[in-house]
Amino acid sequence: MGLIHETDFGTPARHGAPVTLEIDGRAVTVPAGTSVMRAAAEMGTAIPKLCATDSVEAFGSCRLCLVEIDGRKGTPASCTTPVEPGMKVKTQTPRLASLRRNVMELYISDHPLDCLTCAANGDCELQDMAGAVGLRDVRYGFDGANHLDRPTDVSNPYFAFDASKCILCSRCVRACEEVQGTFALTVDGRGFASAISAGQAESFLASDCVSCGACVQACPTATLTEKAVIEQGQPEHDVITTCAYCGVGCTFKAEMKGNDVIRMVPWKDGKANHGHSCVKGRFAFGYSTHKDRATKPMIRARIADPWREVTWDEAIGHAASEFRRIQASHGKGAVGGITSSRCTNEETYLVQKLVRAAFGNNNVDTCARVCHSPTGYGLKTAFGTSAGTQDFDSVDESDVVLVIGANPTDGHPVFASRMKKRLRDGAKLIVIDPRRIDLVRTPHVAAQHHLQLRPGTNVAVVNALAHVIVTEGLVDEAFVAERCDTPSFTRWRAFVAEARHAPEATGEITGVPAAEMRAAARLYATGGRAAIYYGLGVTEHSQGSTMVMGMANLAMATGNLGQRGAGVSPLRGQNNVQGACDMGSFPHEFTGYRHVSDTATRKLFENAWNVAIDHEPGLRIPNMLDAAVAGGFKGLYIQGEDIAQSDPNTQHVTAGLAAMECVIVQDIFLNETAKYAHVFLPGSSFLEKDGTFTNAERRIGRVRKAMPPLAGLADWEVTVLLAKALGYDMDYAHPGEIMDEIARLTPGFAGVSYAKLDAMGSVQWPCNDAAPDGTPIMHIDGFARGKGLFTLTDYIPTEERVGPRYPLILTTGRILSQYNVGQQTRRTANVVWHEEDVLEIHPHDAEERGIRDGDRVALRSRVGETSLHARISDRMQPGVVYTTFHFAETGANVVTTEHSDWATNCPEYKVTAVDVRLVNGLSDWQLRFQTEAAE
Numbered sequence: 001m002g003l004i005h006e007t008d009f010g011t012p013a014r015h016g017a018p019v020t021l022e023i024d025g026r027a028v029t030v031p032a033g034t035s036v037m038r039a040a041a042e043m044g045t046a047i048p049k050l051c052a053t054d055s056v057e058a059f060g061s062c063r064l065c066l067v068e069i070d071g072r073k074g075t076p077a078s079c080t081t082p083v084e085p086g087m088k089v090k091t092q093t094p095r096l097a098s099l100r101r102n103v104m105e106l107y108i109s110d111h112p113l114d115c116l117t118c119a120a121n122g123d124c125e126l127q128d129m130a131g132a133v134g135l136r137d138v139r140y141g142f143d144g145a146n147h148l149d150r151p152t153d154v155s156n157p158y159f160a161f162d163a164s165k166c167i168l169c170s171r172c173v174r175a176c177e178e179v180q181g182t183f184a185l186t187v188d189g190r191g192f193a194s195a196i197s198a199g200q201a202e203s204f205l206a207s208d209c210v211s212c213g214a215c216v217q218a219c220p221t222a223t224l225t226e227k228a229v230i231e232q233g234q235p236e237h238d239v240i241t242t243c244a245y246c247g248v249g250c251t252f253k254a255e256m257k258g259n260d261v262i263r264m265v266p267w268k269d270g271k272a273n274h275g276h277s278c279v280k281g282r283f284a285f286g287y288s289t290h291k292d293r294a295t296k297p298m299i300r301a302r303i304a305d306p307w308r309e310v311t312w313d314e315a316i317g318h319a320a321s322e323f324r325r326i327q328a329s330h331g332k333g334a335v336g337g338i339t340s341s342r343c344t345n346e347e348t349y350l351v352q353k354l355v356r357a358a359f360g361n362n363n364v365d366t367c368a369r370v371c372h373s374p375t376g377y378g379l380k381t382a383f384g385t386s387a388g389t390q391d392f393d394s395v396d397e398s399d400v401v402l403v404i405g406a407n408p409t410d411g412h413p414v415f416a417s418r419m420k421k422r423l424r425d426g427a428k429l430i431v432i433d434p435r436r437i438d439l440v441r442t443p444h445v446a447a448q449h450h451l452q453l454r455p456g457t458n459v460a461v462v463n464a465l466a467h468v469i470v471t472e473g474l475v476d477e478a479f480v481a482e483r484c485d486t487p488s489f490t491r492w493r494a495f496v497a498e499a500r501h502a503p504e505a506t507g508e509i510t511g512v513p514a515a516e517m518r519a520a521a522r523l524y525a526t527g528g529r530a531a532i533y534y535g536l537g538v539t540e541h542s543q544g545s546t547m548v549m550g551m552a553n554l555a556m557a558t559g560n561l562g563q564r565g566a567g568v569s570p571l572r573g574q575n576n577v578q579g580a581c582d583m584g585s586f587p588h589e590f591t592g593y594r595h596v597s598d599t600a601t602r603k604l605f606e607n608a609w610n611v612a613i614d615h616e617p618g619l620r621i622p623n624m625l626d627a628a629v630a631g632g633f634k635g636l637y638i639q640g641e642d643i644a645q646s647d648p649n650t651q652h653v654t655a656g657l658a659a660m661e662c663v664i665v666q667d668i669f670l671n672e673t674a675k676y677a678h679v680f681l682p683g684s685s686f687l688e689k690d691g692t693f694t695n696a697e698r699r700i701g702r703v704r705k706a707m708p709p710l711a712g713l714a715d716w717e718v719t720v721l722l723a724k725a726l727g728y729d730m731d732y733a734h735p736g737e738i739m740d741e742i743a744r745l746t747p748g749f750a751g752v753s754y755a756k757l758d759a760m761g762s763v764q765w766p767c768n769d770a771a772p773d774g775t776p777i778m779h780i781d782g783f784a785r786g787k788g789l790f791t792l793t794d795y796i797p798t799e800e801r802v803g804p805r806y807p808l809i810l811t812t813g814r815i816l817s818q819y820n821v822g823q824q825t826r827r828t829a830n831v832v833w834h835e836e837d838v839l840e841i842h843p844h845d846a847e848e849r850g851i852r853d854g855d856r857v858a859l860r861s862r863v864g865e866t867s868l869h870a871r872i873s874d875r876m877q878p879g880v881v882y883t884t885f886h887f888a889e890t891g892a893n894v895v896t897t898e899h900s901d902w903a904t905n906c907p908e909y910k911v912t913a914v915d916v917r918l919v920n921g922l923s924d925w926q927l928r929f930q931t932e933a934a935e
Ligand code: SF4
Pocket: 172, 175, 176, 180, 182, 183, 184, 185, 208, 209, 210, 211, 212, 213, 214, 215, 216
């Protein structure tokens, strides 16, 4: 064991035409634009360096990387010298050795000589370079003016900044600018007084720093160091795995010491993140060993009883006998299961198999129901595949980026950094969002158009954009004629051309000025390659599926599909939302989105699983809860999902749970739903098991076990035991065998295996004989369904209306440092950035109600009431308030309603009519919550 060595090529890769040169007498061929330093590194020759690293552009300040080039005077810096054909380079000569030693001598004369006790000892490039250049003594002594008394900033909870060790290479500054795009760091002062500064000479915590860690990773010395390394020492071995937070799916090296994770280092070869990360994936892993982890199986007869710790055998045996008892008295359909987008593909697959094969019904659903089910429905209808069309890298070739109902800098930060880089390089940006999200104006990025629509009017906006495209002759006629279904296009063209869809006619509804709408439509249609990225601000509406189809219409009409830089891509919320949907978690579909009523598909699964499968779709989550309240649904197995906090109308959810006779919760913490459970099965974190996650770009990445499961079993093993206890045999020695079964039964996964994933790192489905290395861009030669289908998208206002009693619209979302229901991130130091949910309210609305910043306010809808502190913000438009749902004690979903998408039942989280007023204390619901928590 040991740490995997990653080569630092010194400067970023280039993609020009091949150029051949000679380095130290050996020929090497690299793309034009490559630096001499990188060319040397690619042939295995490491030129000493300090200020260069391959994640940022070369700066040429340290003068350590000097080389000699035939025919050139002096000793140019190899990091800033591009290769030329026929160039002859020498990297090792007596003159270079002497020059490099002199440079190092100067650096070391102003550096603490505490290597033996330094946290970076053994992992310090300054130390390595002193060795590499053969520095043996420092002639200048250490008594002159120096920077050794500069203080250490420990304000960031995860890393320290020890200014006394800084060599001013500016790698951190460039990483913050180029990789992260936050521009939080500068070099302050001049000459000898120069120093790295966060913000306006602020602490890291007080500055604009978002704690992504890119600067820490780029720093060649111990100046920027993870506190975990300072406290626990250098890691000893590592495991390559995939982040378990958001749908970007970043690849990490979990760097370990024994069974302890010391740090998570983003993996340079990770194809979704290319060595970058955000604060959650890099730093917020402490929850996995938090003292609150529930690690013992428990049962109880009634939810009012205390839990009783039991063995795995007893818990599983009890759960199985309860489910069989319920089915014997209430029918086969009285039980069901919920799969989790936080669990692996293999675990999700097993839960739906358990339901269909062992429960004997199709009552399986997933938390994607409440986020991206409209994506599945809408994109499948239009294109034939329920997934985004592009890989993330594609954005590098976009000329126009259209972000709708998504907040990438908070929800999908690593992709946001990528997007910002492309925007800084010249792409144009259109944002459609009720709030002024950060992307609208952030350092060196400004949206050309921000269509600040009223919540709930997405479809009216997309129709208005389409109206402009159709009536101003901006349709890509050739694309439509060749690639799309003509009758549906003809109907759609006539439909959107109707005067009622004109921006001037819909401005009253949408709140977007007509001229702005027209300009945005023209830019999208004529600005070059245009890509749509969207989030839950599209799907979580009563017309979520309609809006997805509306965006698909827009992309087809303008020919923005089937090529790099274009497309329609959902930014998936949780790490494995795409995978959970792919794995047959919906009540009507097997893996690969094939309907349970399709006889051939059903036979395939029946033969493989050796069991008869119901041909009728089962119940969705809301239907299960309704049926429970009505008395006909009695048992639910929930893996890795906290529906009592995440699903809308909390009171209805908990009433449904409370009405059941056996609720089995499998999770890493005793979550809110577990309050209604009769059996608790301790779950395993992503660090404790093998498997795969599928990210928002259909990329299947390996999750690898870094430590043993704290409760003794991985989640997939528990499902296997439960199936066996129910009398249905499942037999797998390793999750790789589950993936083999998925591949045998799912055409789009036919070529996927752990061996392939180990060899390729990750692969994007479809991956089969037709695409053995996967499919980065879909629908290149034709749509999966044949011809692209246009659907008429009539705007139908939500039934949730504002009025005198509930005059404001509440819309909800996420924040960077927290994640969904907060079970994980609330148990990390991320709370320093966001320790409670707050209500953002426009200054006018606040003033009308006498609300000042920080006041506690009641938030009341027709279904419930909670309270939280107000934050006055002009990011909001008048009439609209906003909050997050990360804290159970706020209970944002106490106020959200039962309205949902007409096609998929995805809840309408984004539009709730509310009243906001000053209040002194907690709501009744919160007081009950507090009492229960104390008990
Ligand atoms: S942690 Fe990220 S945002 Fe903060 S200073 Fe470093 S690179 Fe910039």
